[in-house]
Amino acid sequence: MYTLIKTEGSARRGSFSTHHGVVEMPAFMNVATAGAIKGGLSALDLEEVGCQVMLCNTYHLHLRPGDEVVARRGGLGPFTAWRGPILTDSGGFQVFSLAGLRKIKEEGVTFQSHIDGRRIFMGPEESMRIQANLGSTIAMAFDECVENPAEHAYAQASSKRTIRWLARCQAEMARLKAEGKALDSRQLLFGINQGATFEDLRLDNMKEIAAMGLDGYAIGGLAVGEPAEVMYHLISVVEPEMPKDKPRYLMGVGTPGNILEGVRRGVDLFDCVMPARNARHGHVYTWQGVRNLNNQRYTEDDAPIDEGCQCPACRHFSRAYLRHLLRADEALGRRLAVLHNLYFYNRLMALIRQALDEGRFEEFYRQNVSVLDTRI
């Protein structure tokens, strides 16, 4: 259940109560694609960096180790030792970005596994069954993520089909719960707004799905190549049509600056692989901007990544040590950098919430929005 605690402009301070714990919002979900954060972080490390929601990937886990294997382990929580809420994406995005030889029909999508080339069919029902097996707190509806730029006619047909798929997701989840085939009968379902970069399609789609009574609403198909300004504009276009009493999730976003802009436009929930991926390449976030630890000037720099940071890396290790580890291709360098970046993102969200609580989000936004994405 979502409780709206406070607003400042369109920005929302809320609290989302789930059967696996409360998520204070706005929140950033930490991405554990195949049931583990890249860079060697466990669920216990996620707790240490202040993660509230772990996000796992339906497509990857269906292929390996198999969702039925996970179900027999008691679901993703017991399997990974994560004790909080889990969101699983629907597999849609990976089917359209990773898999080979796709064929989209009304029923769903036939595609080739990127691991072994095996042909697989996934439609709304399959995605729901897989996510029921994974036992996530929140399942995402199976959608088509259209590439930008798209033709209006194609985007419209796809958006309509995604809505029909959403209705099938609802029906299948209800059936699985009714027949005792869901690992967890309390699993929630979020719908996903699509419509490429067309205002009219985005609006029509949002109005339709808002009426369908889902547990939360996501904006999908953005941050896939279009300019950030287009993304911000489309959020503002659909936001008034998003139910006020449900969480709003901007999928796959983004930089600290993107997040501040999203919160300011009424978004509650974010996820992105970028902080972990950037970390593995030595790009680390600070309150002054993004540092590249590969830079020669850190060779003899005894300061932590970010002075005053309380993350597990900054409390013990210097830029000089991290730079050495990254250059020597030591896994520890990647791990420490990922720990730092995820801590930074979770801390950013905590400070956004605090600013909202104290009625000074606009000030916090202005102080940070142009600083945090800068390379220093």
Added chain:
Amino acid sequence: MYTLIKTEGSARRGSFSTHHGVVEMPAFMNVATAGAIKGGLSALDLEEVGCQVMLCNTYHLHLRPGDEVVARRGGLGPFTAWRGPILTDSGGFQVFSLAGLRKIKEEGVTFQSHIDGRRIFMGPEESMRIQANLGSTIAMAFDECVENPAEHAYAQASSKRTIRWLARCQAEMARLKAEGKALDSRQLLFGINQGATFEDLRLDNMKEIAAMGLDGYAIGGLAVGEPAEVMYHLISVVEPEMPKDKPRYLMGVGTPGNILEGVRRGVDLFDCVMPARNARHGHVYTWQGVRNLNNQRYTEDDAPIDEGCQCPACRHFSRAYLRHLLRADEALGRRLAVLHNLYFYNRLMALIRQALDEGRFEEFYRQNVSVLDTRI
């Protein structure tokens, strides 16, 4: 200072007091080649798995980040955040195994860096200066590690030269300390017994170096391809000539079985990259033998790697989860397996010490020696 607490046959229960802490012996040193354990473990993780001594690599750290960089960071302890004793090898082994285009002369060895092909000269004085910069608790003498099988004449000439190099190491370390050029004036020096697989050479060498008054004595050039029985025999050949009041270190050894055999023949100190390397490949130690986590039969196995094990992996994660992570090439799988194997090795040493304390080492040896190296 080494204190011999108790003996059982040739096996020794001792305590080695250094300026960076006490090492209870027999002990296994955990290998952090370039200042980090492979698999993404930090010095804090080493504390958690019961490590007593961290071993770092002179050759690797000289090449990258450079020993002078480490010296300006205050040495390896502050650089890596490890608070206990550190042993640095001399670089000799890597010069003879990793580097290209070697030329050995009386002065030392000219070789090519395996990283960038740069020509480098390293002799006893250079090795001592590098290790002085690294600030290790124990520096190892610069030696030639002769490949087995070797010609007697070559091995003899090499052994003699290694003894001349040892005297130069002693002199150079004394000079560095006297001139205030050592990072830590309390640094210790261990000599290394060589002589390939020839009893006469091993014995002559050991008698000579024993008279040189070093802080400890290592047996080098074994476990490099010769049968284990040859290694065990050569330990027993030189052991009577090793000073009783100094630690004895069998370099690069070995399996749990090798360690039990070594302890039984009077060895106090071991190191090996194997437990961490095996872990990264999914081979993990248990009290029943070595498990291969890649095995299909662990797909749905909810037990920890080793039942009853209190390591950070076994306390939270199942064989099924680890197998999934290893197959999915997730860094977390490698990290958890390495944590387990190093914990197992350190625990093995703790139980060996306890058995010695309680006068039942022979019983402990018999129960475990043929079990621990078995594949299950």
